[in-house]
Amino acid sequence: NAGVTQTPKFQVLKTGQSMTLQCAQDMNHNSMYWYRQDPGMGLRLIYYSASEGTTDKGEVPNGYNVSRLNKREFSLRLESAAPSQTSVYFCASSEYGGHTEAFFGQGTRLTVV
Amino acid sequence: QKEVEQNSGPLSVPEGAIASLNCTYSDRGSQSFFWYRQYSGKSPELIMSIYSNGDKEDGRFTAQLNKASQYVSLLIRDSQPSDSATYLCAVYGQGAQKLVFGQGTRLTINP
Numbered sequence: 357n358a359g360v361t362q363t364p365k366f367q368v369l370k371t372g373q374s375m376t377l378q379c380a381q382d383m384n385h386n387s388m389y390w391y392r393q394d395p396g397m398g399l400r401l402i403y404y405s406a407s408e409g410t411t412d413k414g415e416v417p418n419g420y421n422v423s424r425l426n427k428r429e430f431s432l433r434l435e436s437a438a439p440s441q442t443s444v445y446f447c448a449s450s451e452y453g454g455h456t457e458a459f460f461g462q463g464t465r466l467t468v469v
Numbered sequence: 470q471k472e473v474e475q476n477s478g479p480l481s482v483p484e485g486a487i488a489s490l491n492c493t494y495s496d497r498g499s500q501s502f503f504w505y506r507q508y509s510g511k512s513p514e515l516i517m518s519i520y521s522n523g524d525k526e527d528g529r530f531t532a533q534l535n536k537a538s539q540y541v542s543l544l545i546r547d548s549q550p551s552d553s554a555t556y557l558c559a560v561y562g563q564g565a566q567k568l569v570f571g572q573g574t575r576l577t578i579n580p
Contacts, residue, residue: 387566389567389568391570396477396572396573397572398475398557398570398571398572398573399513399557399559399570399573400570401567401568401569401570404566404567404568406566406567412567414567415472415569446512446513448568450568455500455501455561456501456518457503457515457518458503458515458559458568460512460513460514461512462512463512
């Protein structure tokens with residue numbers, strides 16, 4: 357059972373380049389989340405999808421877009437990368453909302469130069 | 470005011486002692502509360518969940534919730550060096566269906 361799978365694991369971008377981070381879960385979960393983690397900042401919510409067909413902004417959505425492609429997949433897109441977006445990105449899913457445990461992917465370490 | 474706040478530490482505790490971690494939250498309608506542990510370079514993993522006022526014990530871990538005061542805490546008894554990690558408090562709100570994390574507390578257990 358793979359759980360939550362994120363790709364890629366590492367990425368280096370030049371300022372202004374675009375890229376999409378992919379996330380897929382095989383647990384039939386309804387809710388999916390994208391977080392970024394910077395030193396001393398904990399996990400900050402970028403976007404979330406409470407259920408298939410819905411997406412909402414979290415606390416740091418600027419510079420990002422998301423797509424809930426289907427129940428399994430939730431992608432995060434950086435249209436024009438900036439050095440401030442250098443971070444570790446985590447995708448997570450939970451059965452419904454936050455009432456139950458959230459499971460995390462292995463993370464994507466992104467560096468923007 | 471951040472939605473979920475923790476003392477970022479670092480917190481240093483001798484082996485065998487009790488480690489106490491605290492978290493406060495701003496949404497009075499919050500329903501679900503979690504403690505995650507994160508080792509350096511790894512993903513967060515759930516160690517405790519609590520949904521109602523009072524204490525919940527699981528092995529060496531005890532979670533405490535006080536909704537009136539809007540705080541949740543985690544006690545780790547008989548601390549071991551393997552407990553050295555960052556502990557993240559997470560809260561699920563009633564209105565917006567989102568899981569929000571605090572900034573984490575770095576805990577070091579000294580042998």
